[in-house]
Amino acid sequence: MGSDETQRLLLSETRDHSHVNEKSDLLQRRRTRRGGTSDTEIEQNGDLQTPLHPQSIYETQEAELNFKPVLFYLAAYLGTGTLCFFLASYQIQGIKTYGFLDALYFCVVTMTTVGYGDLVPNSTIAKLLACLYVFTGMALGGLILSKAADYIVEKQEVYLVKAICKAEKLGLEEVSKELVTKKSKYKFLLSISTFVVLMITGTVFLYFVEKLDFVDAFYCVCSTVTTLGYGDKSFSTPIGRTFAVFWILSSTICLAQCFAYLTDFYTEDRQRSLAKMVLTRKFSPRDLEAADLDGDKAVSAAEFVLYKLKEMGKINQEDVIAVMEIFRKLDYDQSGTLTEADFRNSQV
Amino acid sequence: MGSDETQRLLLSETRDHSHVNEKSDLLQRRRTRRGGTSDTEIEQNGDLQTPLHPQSIYETQEAELNFKPVLFYLAAYLGTGTLCFFLASYQIQGIKTYGFLDALYFCVVTMTTVGYGDLVPNSTIAKLLACLYVFTGMALGGLILSKAADYIVEKQEVYLVKAICKAEKLGLEEVSKELVTKKSKYKFLLSISTFVVLMITGTVFLYFVEKLDFVDAFYCVCSTVTTLGYGDKSFSTPIGRTFAVFWILSSTICLAQCFAYLTDFYTEDRQRSLAKMVLTRKFSPRDLEAADLDGDKAVSAAEFVLYKLKEMGKINQEDVIAVMEIFRKLDYDQSGTLTEADFRNSQV
Structure with missing residues (x-):
């Protein structure tokens, strides 16, 4: 049998197998997603004609499955917190606007560990509640929200492929291949662009709505996105706090993802260098023996x-x-x- | 050739290879560390008689190589920051003790994103400097300090093996094997124990030295380790701030590592389940064909x-x-x- 035939067999092994063995159902589904490109996947990406990287599709599907529960957890977590701190609002001191909005704002500022300190608990119960809330918030952010963010970035990637195809007049296959081999790089670029947009939005908002001067607005934005939250500048108007609830959540998660993708990119780059070195190294008769x-x-x-x-x-x-x-x-x-x-x- | 012989060959392949091919030096070293257990590795772990997991040794060695530069970066980063904020100390307002100590304390509080707000910049230059400092601090923390922390945990693991051997009267090989298969679990347990010790130390210190009542001390500890840093309770005495410099750095990094190891543990667990499923699944004549x-x-x-x-x-x-x-x-x-x-x- 020639090597071409062997290669064909080797590459299609996974797919062949999913036809012949239809018993172990879960296993088979996993294998199909990881290994080959099944018909369903092609259908789902039908608008792109060519299917994306199977691994990426696998991850996207998994992320999609996890996305709705994540939103549910987040809503439940924020809802419970807001209710608790609303009921205990007389045990919280600081700059106040509307009771319910303040409670929600306090929850977001706490769970993201920004902790401005413009609202602080001043009773034993409220303090212990805040301690509990920040720990669970960290776990939720680190273990669950990052997955949701990853799902959004994966979705964005599909649009990026289309955009690049149009702009560069490249074939879809070429662009997809580029995207597969430098996946983390594109994820990093996407997240950093989103992050810059969020930074600008925040600065402009603080400048016009909270009436901070330009440096203070930028300083407050930096202090927030990094979760530093000195608290000398923060959101003190009702409209500002409403904006803050969404903006703080998205910008802090976005920056954390930027760092995560940067690390991935670095790791992937090292692995690729090693793989290249191994592949380009001359295969000697000694290797043959080994x-x-x-x-x-x-x-x-x-x-x-x-x-x-x-x-x-x-x-x-x-x-x-x-x-x-x-x-x-x-x-x-x-x-x-x-x-x-x-x-x-x-x-x- | 019998399957025993094949297995011997398969398992020793990497080692054999490092003997026959002594040209590609870097590649060979990598291979030896990853693949087999070379003589040097056994020597280095001589006090344990049995070598640890080769992969773990590889990582430890790599971490060790990175450890000294990390300390250097951290010192350079903190040194530069302290000098800058010391020179600009009249541009920083808040509760002050000694100029140099305050600058160092401000640097640590900023780079870890705790951001109490008990010291805040109040000039344009100082504000922009703080923005720059927190971003670089995040990068340093996320990308570099976590490696150093991992190195320390790896070192601790060696002592853990010895301790378990003595306590449980188990053979060293058994314990090592357990440690290899459940690596992340032990790393998580080690980091969480260290974290609890750090929490207790912090609470006791704040209670006795900073004269906070018990709930406030615990509340301040939680607010700090999570990098929340509301700032209504913080370190305000010279001795407190000296302690804080070391304690904040170690406790925030430790908690971050706990979460990282928990994620690893979850991933490893899932991979192990999948591997087990694949290995225990019956190998049928159909699989033979595939x-x-x-x-x-x-x-x-x-x-x-x-x-x-x-x-x-x-x-x-x-x-x-x-x-x-x-x-x-x-x-x-x-x-x-x-x-x-x-x-x-x-x-x-």
């Missing part, structure tokens, strides 16, 4: 792929050890290969 | 490992495609395997 697992003086496609992926650090020893244990059990006749004979013998 | 890449009606060890790792989602299509391209180029005679003949022919 990669030849079954000692038949020939390196099969599977052996080669395994050898190179190990070199890239994508596979580690623990994984291989665990799989090899299973292999040994299945290899009934100890021949070093699994054949139909192994199945027949094991069932005797 | 895993048989070269169509010889027999699944070799390499084919089996590749098939299972793909199923686990540890390898994706892009990786395989990239490696297969190289394979095709090397397979000069298009036989579907690499042999010495391919090398001879390619050099003619």
Whole structure:
């Protein structure tokens, strides 16, 4: 069998498999999403003609599933908090506007850890409630909201692909490929652009509505988005606090995502360099010997792929050890290969 | 060749390789650390007799390399900031003690985004400086300090292994294995214990030194470690601010690491479940057909490992495609395997 045929088999393995084995349902669905490009995926991205990166689609679908509950959790969390602090509003001191709005604003300022201090709890109960609220808020922000933000960025990416296609007059496939290999870079660029827009919006708002001078407006924006929140400048009008509820939530999460994507980008870049180094390194007769697992003086496609992926650090020893244990059990006749004979013998 | 021999070859592949190919130095070092357990690693962990998880050792070594520069960056960053804000101390208003200490305290409160607001900049220059300082501080904290914290946790783990060995009278190998498979869990437990100790230390300190009542001390601790920093309660004495410089830095980083390890733990747990599902799933004759890449009606060890790792989602299509391209180029005679003949022919 020629190497072309082997390659075809190797690449389509996952898809073939999803046809022949329809029993393990969950497993199969996972595999299809991760491995190949199923028909459903093509349909869902029908407006793009070409399907996006399967891994990306998998992540998007997973994020989509998680998006609605996230909104629900956020609403429940903010709702409960607002109600509690509204009922305890006489135990909160500071610059006040309307009871309910202040409670909501206090919740957002607390959960994002901005903590201006323009409203502070002044009873034991309110203080302990605020402590509880900020810890749960951190968990919600770190573990759940970041996923929702990621989902939005993934969605934006689809529009970005379309925009680039139009502007650069490139084929869709080219742009998609570029997007796949430099995924984190584009995510970072998207989030940083959104962040800049949010910064500008905040500064303009504080300048015109809260009547701060330009430097103070910018200073307050920086102090808020980083969750520093000195509190010497903050939102003190009813309209300002209404705006703040949405703006603080989105801008603080956006900045956190920027940093997360920057880290991803850095990691991905390093991995890509390593992979490139491994792939461009000359394959010598010595490598041939080392990669030849079954000692038949020939390196099969599977052996080669395994050898190179190990070199890239994508596979580690623990994984291989665990799989090899299973292999040994299945290899009934100890021949070093699994054949139909192994199945027949094991069932005797 | 029996499957035992194949397994021996498969598992020792990386080590063998580091003996035969001594040219590509950097690559080799990477490979040795990731793949096998070299002699140097055993020596370095000599006091434990058994080497720890190679991956962990690799990470520890890398972290160790990064640890000294991190301390240097932190010192340089805090030093520059302290000097700037000390020189501009007349542009900072609030509760003051000693000029230099206040500047350092202000730097720490700003870079960790606690932002009590007990000291705030009150000139344009000082405000813009604070904005710059908090952004760079976030980057330093997120991208660099977390690595240093991880290094410390890795070090602690070694002591934990020893402690468990003594207490539970278990063999070192057993404990190490447990530690490897549930790495994130132990990291999380270690960081959360450290965090609790830091919380108690802070509360006790505020109670005795800053003379806050118990609830206020606890409230101030919660407000600080979460970087909320309302600022109604903060450190106002010279001794308090000296303590705060170290305590705020360590406790905020520690809490952030707790959340990071919790996320890792969750991810690792999900991956482990998936791997277990893939490994325990019955391998049917249909799988045999799908895993048989070269169509010889027999699944070799390499084919089996590749098939299972793909199923686990540890390898994706892009990786395989990239490696297969190289394979095709090397397979000069298009036989579907690499042999010495391919090398001879390619050099003619």
